[in-house]
Structures are given as structure tokens and as C-alpha cells.
Amino acid sequence: MNGEMEATTQDQVWAQDDLLKLLEAMKVALPQKDVSKYKTSESHLDWQKVAFNSYTAEMCKQKWQEVSKEIRKFRTLTELIVDAQDYIKNPYKGKKIKKHPDFPKKPLTPYFRFFMEKRAKYAKLHPEMSNLDLTKILSKKYRELPDKKKKKYVDDFLRDKESFVHSMMKFREEHPDLVESMTKKGSNVPEKPKTPQQLWYNHEKKAVLKTRPDATTKDIKDSLGKQWTQLSDKKRLKWIMKSLEQQKQYEETMREYIQQHPELNMTQEDIVKSTLTKAERHLKDKSDGRPDKPPPNGYSMFCAELMSSMKDVPSTERMVMCSQRWKLVKQSEKDGYQKRCEQRKKEYEIEMHRFLSSLSEEEQQRVLGEEKLGFKRGSGASSPASKKKSSKAKASPEKPKRPISAMFIFSEEKRPKLQQERTDLSDSELTRLLARMWNELAEKKKEKYKRLETILKAESEKKEKEDRSRLPDPPKNAQDIWQQSVIGDYLARFKNDRPKAQKAMEATWSTMEKKEKIMWIKKAAEDQKRYERDLCEMRSPAPAIASGKKMKFDGEPKKPPSNGYQKFSQEMLSNGELNHLPMKERMAEIGSRWQRLPLKDKDRYKKIAEEKQRQYKVQLEQWLASLSPQERNTYKEYNSQKRRSTAKPGAPKAKIKKSDTEEEDDEDEDEDDEKEKASSEADSSSEEDDEDDEDDDVS
Secondary structure (H helix, E strand, O other), X not given: OHXXXXXXXXXXXXXXXXXXXXXHHHHHHOOOXXXXXXXXXXXXXXXXXXXXXXXXXXXHHHHHHHHHOOOOOOOOHHHHHHHHHHHHHOOOOHHHHHHOOOOOOOOOOHHHHHHHHHHHHHHHHOOOOOHHHHHHHHHHHHHHOOHHHHXXXXXXXXXXXXXXXXXXXXXXXXXXXXXXXXXXXXXXXXOOOOOHHHHHHHHHHHHHHHHOOOOXXXXXXXXXXXXXXXXXXXXXXXXXXXXXXXXXXXXXXXXXXXXXXXXXXXXXXXOOOOOOOHHHHHHHHHHOOOOOOOOOOHHHHXXXXXXXXXXXXXXXXXXXXXXXXXXXXXXXXXXXXXXXXXXXXXXXXXXXXXXXXXXXXXXXXXXXXXXXHHHHHHOOOOOOOOOOOHHHHHHOOOOOOOOOOHHHHHHHHHHHHHHHHOOOOOHHHHHHHHHHHHHHOOHHXXXXXXXXXXXXXXXXXXXXXXXXXXXXXXXXXXXXXXXXHXXXXXXXXXXXXXXXXXXXXXXXXXXXXXXXXXXXXXXXXXXXXXXXXHHHHHHOOOOOHHHOOOOOOOOOOOOOOOOHHHHHHHHHHHOOOOOOOOHHHHHHHHHHHXXXXXXXXXXXXXXXXHXXXXXXXXXXXXXXXXXXXXXXXXXXXXXXXXXXXXXXXXXXXXXXOOOHHHHHHOHHHHHHHHHHHHHHHHHHHXXXXXXXXXXXXXX
């Protein structure tokens, strides 16, 4: 496609008139004060505005590049002399106009007059002070000055300002050529509408200058800076309405201006579309009757209600506290929050339909566009962990929760008291402190929490069995899915008369064409797949095989080392001799020691490993025989899945982020895994070394 376009641009012959038109169009598109390098101006040029007749923007750009290759891109001395002559005739042209000897000087502000008058005196009194310190003192003194004493400086300023205005008028009359360079290009272009904040600021600025005529721009900005955000919604709405009125007038005058000046190549896109921020637009919509969007799920509703009573809690800790409290809420209460949320969503749909019917088509499209964006952003959070594990949540939506551990119960009991006593600690530091306290706790005191853990574990297992015995939601057909998506609109149309709305929907569905139904048929097929997947998961004996974490089976014999090197490395790691080294360096040291070991010792370790393997096989058979058929199937399925996952070395491993308390529980297990992994990595190299040693002995 691109090759064809290039061929057409090369084959097309440009007439001389067309080339001159191209250059004229480029001139018009350039800014008035084109002082940049030609390459910069070329890269910033809007070629869409240059395009004319049948020549596209790309064709114009390519032709210019061809033409520019044939001309020089440097300046001659003759051209520089012409510029120098122009400068000598008009040395004060452009920005240098203020250096003109006749250009009137601006009058000093009241504060600056006071500063110039008192500076010498204070410099003598405080010779050790720097200019900055002196300025600070004099600024403070001026602010503390009574109005009567300030009046002298203000009057002098106003008198000099009047003479400056007269002098400026005289300068413009005497030097019209210089003043012309100060005027902006396109001064007759309609002025852009001001934002609500700008309108309010200009109004308040006049009020400030009436009471304090000597106030500088900085003083006004400082005094009005934060007032706009603290303004009430009612007062802010007043300025929003004024800004929207200005916007309408601007759009009308701008359309007329574009029609009157076609040479400027301006389009409707050049018109400023909105003067309101998202927050201001939302406030305006709310005043017009737009309903507040409901929370996406029960957890969000719980957080919103809880946060209303957390005004004194730092914002960074609020979500952590919400997450912790949500875990302790009973399932029946969680279901209640979810039902309330669903009810609120239905009410919102009806209210939204009413609001949209009161708007113009343009505004309806804007609101619906915002709703779609909001839905995409807020559709994925059903719990605090859903953002981190969204992919896993899709695969197993009703994955059983891990029962609360004894350490977690202990930490939740002690945390509130510690938070009051140790306000200097962050949430993660508190968790670490609680973990240390748990490790130092006496076994007798730990028994209380362990008993609670067994009770909760039993409840969790019972609930898990109930959940697995419960059938998944039956699949819906295409008509049901379509009706569910439009029920809000039909209820609003028939004033919440459900039977009438149902009949109307059925009639509409029967008259719909097949093309319109395809989308809903596809959704029904997806729902059928979901049902079949859930049914398979429910019948599966292993609920969380693919969780990424190593499963523990009660009574399972510990796997022995598979060879002599692994036995040797286990012995070295367990005696604590190399504990001062990091794990990688530890394993490197063990590998070097194994290489230096005599062959007799290596054979001894090899025999010990083989004996351990034989014992393990006997123990494993005995343990498997003691299991129930269901437990045996679970164990076999876990091992087969584990083998499949290890058979794919390129596949990325799932990383599950745990809480600090869980990390403490799993610390020993993770260390064992790391040691086993490190030793197995070194296995192959050590075995090769053994073979080399044997070859040397033979030779």
C-alpha cells in the first residue's frame, strides 16, 4: 500500500504554478516571528494546512524535501550586511524596544519606594547582614506599616503611574513603527473563553486592589491561591455557569471568524472545546441531576462506609485497615453488602436513564463515553488482593481462602494497643515487631491461639466442602443476557411495571435481526464454557493444586538427597559452618570443597544417599497405603501437575505476594527450597567433575 502511494507521488508531475502555491501555503503556515533553524521549523510545520487542491499533506512534504535539496542552506555575507543595515536603522526593534532612550520607565511600586528609602539606614545598623536578610526584614517592616504611613508611598506610585501612561501614549505617537512590532499577529482573533477559576480570580483581584492598591501580583496570588479549592459548591457553580456562557459565545464568534478568514486554514478542531476540568464538569452534571456512581462491589461499599469514620487516620493506612477488618467480617455480612450494592446499581441505572433523557445528543455521548471509561477502570476490584492476582482470580473465581493462622490471631489482638504505644512505626514495621513477639512467646501462651486456629481451620474445611457440593450458577441463553443488559431502560420506560417491560423485551427480541443477536449468542457460549469449567473444578479432587505454593501432606516422608553431592551439601548447610556467607557464595564454596574431596569420601556419600533413597521408597509406600482413595488421588494429581510444570523450564513461575505474617510462617520452608534448588543446580557440574576424576584415575 505504502509502495503504491510513493509511486504515485513520484510519477505525478508538479506544474510551476502548483509549486509556487506550495511555497505560499508554507509561508502562511509559518509563525510570524520565524526565528528558529529551518530544520526545526520544517519539523513543526503543519502539513495538513499546507495541503491544497488534490495534493495531500504527505505529497507536499515530499515535494518540499525534493526542492530543498536543490537550494543552498547557508547565508552569504551580502545577506548578513542587509540584516546589519536593518539593525542599524532600527536598533530597538522587537524585544529591544524597552532599551530605547525615549521609552518611559515603569513607576516603582509602593513597597519598592519604601525599600529604597530605608535600605541604606538598615544596612548601617546591621552591617553583618546579607542583602537577602535585609530584604526579608524590610519586607516584614513594610507589611507591619500602618495604612497612614503607607499612603505616602501609594500616592507617589499613583502619581508616577499617571505620568507613565501619558508618556507611553506620546511614545506610541512618535514611534509607530516600533510599536507595531509589539502588537501580536491575529489580534482580531476572538479571545479564548476563561475557565471558572480565571473568572473568579479576576473578580477577586479587583476587590483586593480596591482595598490594597499597592498589592503586587505575588501578594494577590498568595492571598487567593487556596481560596478557590475551599469555595463552596454553590459559589463555584456560579462561575462554572459564567464560563459556559462565555464558551457558547466564543464558539459562535469563532465559527464566523473561520468562515471570514479561509486563508488561515483553521478548522472546527482549532476551537477550544471545554473550559471545565473533570471535577468542575462532574459538579455541573451533579447539579443537573446526574446520580452518583455506586461502588462496584460489596467490598468497595464496606470501605466507603468505614472510611467516613477514619478522617483522623492517614490516607496511606486507611486501605490497609479496611482490608484487615474485611477479613474478619462474617460471610453473611459480606453477602449483605453485596446485595445492597446490586440494589444500588439497579437504582443507579434508572436514575441515569432519567438524567440522559434531559440532555442533548452531544452531551449524552459525552456522559456515555465517561461511563464506559469508568466501567473499564473500576471493573476489576472485588477485594484488596484482586489487583495483584487478577489473572488468578479469573482462573479460579471461588478459590478457598487460607484459614487464619495462630500468629495472625495473635497479631490482630495486639496490633491496636501497639499502634497507640508506637506511633512512630509504619504498618510493615509493626508487622515485623509482632512476628518477633510471636516467636519469643512462651509455648503455653501460644496454645490459646493455636486452639482458635484449629477451630477456624475446621470451619474453613467445612465451608469448603459445602461450597464444592454446591452446583455453579446455570448458564444463561442469549435472550436472558440481552434482557439483563437492557432491563433498566425498559423499567424506566414502563415506570417500573415489570410484566409490561418483560413483554416489550420479548417482542423486541423476536423482531431483532440475526446480525444484532450474534454478540449475545457469543456471550451465551462464553457463559456455557464458564459453567462447564466451574463444574469440572467442583468435581476435581484437588482444590488448589495450581496455587504456585508447595502443598503439604500430613505424614508424608521427607524426600532424601538424590546423589552423594546433595548429601554432602546438606551436611555442610546444616552444621552452620558457612552461615556467614550468602546462599550463592555458600553453594559455590560447597562445590569447590566437593571437588577437592577424595574419591573414597565421595563414594561414601554416594552410598549413604542410595541407602536413604531405598528407605524413602519403603516409607512412601507405607504412607500411601495408609491414605484414603481420595487423598491418594489428590497426591498423585499434585505430583503429575508438578512434573508437567517442571518439564517447561521456559515457563514463568507464578509469584504470589504474601503478607509479612505468612512470610514468617513459610520462612523455613522457603529456605529449604532454596537450598534444594541451589544444590540441584550444582549437581550436574559436580557429577561431571566426578566423571573427570574417574577418567584421570583410569588413565
